[in-house]
Amino acid sequence: MPDRVGIVAAAMTKFEAAKPWQHLAELVLEVTDKVVEAAGISLQNDVESVVSCSQDHWDGRTISSMPIPDVTCAHLKDESKVAGDGAYAVLYGAMHVLSGDHKLVLVVSHCAESHTDGTIIENWSIDHVFTRMLGLDYTMAAAMQARRYMDKYGVTPEQFAKVVVKNKGNAKKNPYAQESATLSVNDVLKSKMLADPITVMDKKPVSDGACAMILATEEIAKKLTDKPVWIKGAGNCYDPHFLGDRELADCDALESASKKAYKMAGIKNPVKEIDLVELSEYYSYQELLWTEGLGLCKRGEGGKLIDSGKTQLKGEIPINPSGGLLSGIPVTVAGMSRVAEAVWQLQGRAGERQVPGAKLAVAHGCGGICGQMHCVLVLEKGGK
Amino acid sequence: MHNRVAIVGIGQTTHSGRRPYVNDGELIYDAVTRALADANLSLKDIESVMLGNMDLFEGHHLNDAMLSLYSGAMGKPGFKMNTGGTVGTMLAIQGWYHIASGMFDTCLVIGWEKHDEGPVTPAITTITDPSVDRPFMVGAIGGLATVSIDYMNRTGCKLEHAAMARANASLNAARNPNAHLRDKYSMQDVLNARMVLYPLNLLMCCPTSLGACAMVFASESKARKITKKPVWIKDHVTVHVEYGGAQFGVGEKRWTSHMQAGSTIFKRNHITNPRKETQVFEMYDPFAFAIPSWMEDFGICDTGEGWKLVEKGAIALEGEYPINPSGGVMCTNAIGDSGMLRVAEAALQIRGDAGEHQVTREVKQALASGFGGSYWTDLLLLSKTTD
Amino acid sequence: MKPKAQEELIYLDMTLKMPFKWRTGEPMGEFFRELKANGKIYANQCPKCGRNFCPPVNVCTRDHSRCSAKDKWVAVGPKGTVLTFFISEQSFLIPTTGEMLKVPFSVGIMLLDGAPVALQHNLEETDPEKIKPGMRVEAVLKPKGERKGNIFDIIHFKTIKE
């Protein structure tokens, strides 16, 4: 990073299978109020720009950011909308600060998956000329990716199930999590099969919620908090869209994104230097595959990594101490909530799921079919 | 202090109402290859790629990912912005942030829309809240008609003046080979068109077009190596206002977002006489009253003076203050691309590369605006030099 | 790039159809509950800048002051004045139902009595000659048993003489 961008505070709603009492804008209002209070700032006077993140299809509204200026006090201010994963909105907010254009930026994201049918939206994100009419959605595509991953590297459904067991277990310590459970590998393997090898437990549940954070220049962040979190590195990348254009068992885009972020942050040995990782596993196998892309193990060794226990909450490199996406986080909010969790960890505010002494964390967001685009942020604990 | 950002490559497709022999991706590829050729670069030289449009116009969710092959984004960083009518200018601003932040040295931004494939009016209708005002909205024109009436009542502007502005746009578009509607109209021709919603007739509303525009941005050190004619993005501002819904028209009827955007840019850049210190304005003008009334709102002239300048012919190609030498949104409107075309056309004027629609006065600084959403504004100031 | 005239081009017809159960939220939900149960149209006011909102809002859209507390609500209408209107003669697809719009489709923005606040809704009158800004209108509601707690509980605004 050319300069340091500070995350002053982060806030999330509790994630729930449905939030029928709240308008989409009220989800944003809830987290905006929380984050402004946590940062001890005035929304009206201090926030110079709002970066929101939502998607027209998910909201059923062209320009889904239409009601956002109303609840973020952005009347006659700068507001812009990232239409992708929330981690990109954090990156874009950081660019606002780095460019010197804005000193204090509010970043928000929201999504209510429960008010529509996500498989339709997934299908409409797939190539319309050759593929969409087949009725493909992300679960089928993910199943094919998981199968390829198993075939190429010998990773097993048992190892996928271990991710579910770990993450749903971690979620018990996270009051914001939607679903938590004490499970066995067998419980996961025996649950309803969706698309071989993905069972209903291997897939992230439908979820509603929102997330917000305050980004600021180094100077202001230090003034506002004695626990700033610095964005030390960032990288993002697209993979090809067509499944047949990619080697599905490897995630080149994530490798490229993480390498760039690590280089920026000066990280040479990710496993040793990074204290925890919050990543976006829409399906259980993705946590294993993404750990490879994030350079936490060699290609094909994601299965061995979960077997080793190193990624458990008390392990050498805890992955998703929050419970991850498998505990229920909506798309769009997903990546931003990973950043928020990492921020809380580095601020020592993660409660029972706190990783002791966490100084350096990686947050990861992704989107598209089989994780077609990835965004990696390296965060560092500031202050004492 | 931010890194300086220059526009070093510009490419646009021709614009039309139908283009069935290309698909969405091929349309984008057309613009991208033109922009790369203009910059004399290959895709290898581009560090990041951003693609933007409005999702429901073509129906594709996450189309930045879906069309990553054609935009050149495969294996590169980038993400999608979607802010409505301002998406084109927002993409330019997004490109600016990528480079001004110091994180990238080059980037490619593409705005596109293929309106022949989707239902434009129903898609625009869905910008409203589904519970309250969606059942009562029919496209975007209602609000624009209301403010047009108000502008006439307030300032003495007549229908004829809007028709003059439209006729002027048609003359400009006739000289722009990439424009969509290129027929020449007289003021009387415009007045004779079929009324859609008083006071706006068919020729006073913007068309639905298809097309794409791509631009290459670079940091100062790169820009100087890439081109002898970099165009600098000197300043930009984005101003939102609350979601109006039915409330718009109850309170003020002027565009507070335009007013604030204009005053911010002029103040920050010490511009006291915008018609002198900037030489051309590419304005996002979605209806024929936009140029006369928005000149006032942006602060290009005094209140009540806009239509008089139109009457004097000031906005013509060879006039005192040319506005939309490209023909503007009135002649070419592929929404995701419209805003970016404003920036691209303003840059071409600064470079002196606008060909037949190059304005006669020398252009050192130019303005480009975007408009959309709930009456939102983007405004960019482009410059020939870095000072 | 242009193909020869006789070359056949292929098109793909696809219809996006996403079902939604949009949430109205707290104040807007309460607005619809009141409309359904008591046939009343409510607005609320920003305690700081005094501007009114119909349907009511949580926070002022300009200064972010809280204004959802129910004691600040004021019943507006059912009578009002037409501020502006439009009549669409052209039919379009209605994206929420998939049906075509029945024309002529007459929409007014009404300034409601009781507080300076506007509501957009259908006008019963569809003859442009018979609608004038400043014209008095009154909301016609569905009978109580038929009201569902949505904006269509108001059928339209009819012209009244005073």
Place this chain on the structure above:
Amino acid sequence: MANEAVKKEPIFTEGYVIMPYKYSVGTLASKFFIQIRDSKKINGVKCPKCNMVIVPPRSVCIKCFSKIEDLVELSGKGTLVTYTVVHYDSAVQAMKPPYAVGVIKLDGADTAITHFIGEVDFKELKAGMKLEAVFNETRNANILDIKYFKPVKK
């Protein structure tokens, strides 16, 4: 307000977002679909610069970003790269579950195409198995003109 509202029934607005689209597939893909419809032949493209053979055929090379204009004929036979068996229903599916979907690399191609796999015992699905295209009787020039790919009998 918050607690009070929670006691009451939430109010929803139910409806759809319905949007009809008519997509142009472009000149090249038109030829591809016409070939399938009229001759039951699956074509790919070959990049004139890097010789990459791409299926489904796109007018831009996925490797070198060059423009591609001409189709090359492929055999309609290939190997299975990966697959799944779908057991759940959804609103967008074109087949009744359970059914198999796979990514199939046609002989001579460098990329693979996604499609259904039919006439197969799900237990016998295996990466590397040989498949061939089966076409529908009535064909409308779209990807569903290929009914599915079935295992090649030894």
